[in-house]
Amino acid sequence: MQQMTRSDPAPSRLRYRIQRLMLTPLFRVFLRVGLPFAVTFGGASLWFSMPDNRDAFLDLIIEARSAVEQRPEFMVKLMAIDGASDGVAADIRTILPVGFPVSSFGLDLDVMRDQVVALDAVESARLRIRQGGVLQVDVDERLPVVLWRGPEGLQLLDSSGVKVGPVQARTDFPALPLIVGRGASKNVPEALELLAAAEPLWSRMRGLVRVGGRRWDLVLDRDQRILLPEEDPVRALERAMALDHAVDMLDRDLLSVDLRLPQRPTLRLTNNAQQELWRIKAIEVGEP
Structure with missing residues (x-):
């Protein structure tokens, strides 16, 4: 009888190594992820290396984006x-x-x-x-609250001193008070406080003048001025308003009321008032 030969069930050395390698988790991940990615990336890189392909792809993106944006x-x-x-x-x-x-x-x-x-x-x-x-x-x-006459002409200012816009003529905003002088636009809040204190004089008021960039003069009609101190001008003006209310001081022939020295206010009379004052004094001393 012919004797049958059986094949050796043990794998070859190469097959054995491949089987062992397939059992390695890292290698299995490489086969499932890394290898497809490498092939895809390589193919895409080869395709994009051609200028015509790149231009066609960019045009496709631009067209798609434009189609969405223009909906x-x-x-x-x-x-x-x-x-x-x-x-x-x-x-x-x-x-x-x-x-x-x-x-x-x-x-x-x-x-x-x-x-x-x-x-x-x-x-x-x-x-x-x-x-x-x-x-x-x-x-x-912005809400304009004052008119400022500055280097660029008349300007509207808000309560913080920020420009609102130019003005052609003072008569365009007759209800707004006028402020003038260097540094006036930077001291609008203080100017508004003075204007509020001088409310009884609004009908006579011509404006506020900033003098020397340090203090204010309140200008009235008949060329009258109230010269205010550098410090605490609002309180000084309130005292002047109280005095005017008591004796009608500003209705008299005065050129100015100087309050720059709070302890020694000074009144400056008009020429006619000075002559009349000297005439009265002469009568009092008995001069002809």
């Missing part, structure tokens, strides 16, 4: 401005030359808000895109 729900069709006067609204439309319709992705609202706030007349602004494709601009304007 009707993302388009802004008009701009609405609330809280601004006609002149300020016109200035806003000038500095924001947006060509409608435009995609909302092409609008930098933070930059646009900074441009609006840079206007003298604007204190704060809020920009948003509301439903219906409307660019909404909400503006808080």
Whole structure:
């Protein structure tokens, strides 16, 4: 009988090594993840190494992005401005030359808000895109409280001394008080306190003059002036108002009331008043 030979069940040395390697967790991860990634990355790198392929891919991205940005729900069709006067609204439309319709992705609202706030007349602004494709601009304007005559002419100032805008003529804002002089715009809060203390004289008031950048003069009609001290001018003016209320001091023939020395106020008379005073004194001493 012919004897049958059996194959050796033990694997070959190479097969044994491969089986052992397949049992290694790190190698199995490499086969599942690393090898496909390396093949894909290599193929993509080879494809992108060709300039025509790169240009075609970039064009595809630009077209896809444009298709999304130009969708009707993302388009802004008009701009609405609330809280601004006609002149300020016109200035806003000038500095924001947006060509409608435009995609909302092409609008930098933070930059646009900074441009609006840079206007003298604007204190704060809020920009948003509301439903219906409307660019909404909400503006808080500065409230002018005084007129300042400075090197650039007449300017409107708010309560903090910030410029609101230029003025062509004093008669355009007759109800606003006038301040003049170097440093006047930097001391608007103090000027407002003085104006409040001088309320009984508003009908006669011509304005406040900043003298030497240190103190104020209150100018009235008939060329009268109240010279205020550098320190605590409001209290000094209140004392002058009390004296005027008691004896009608400012209704007399005075050129100025000098309060720069609080302990020694000085009155300066007009020429006619001085002559009349000398005449009365001459009569008192019996001179002809």
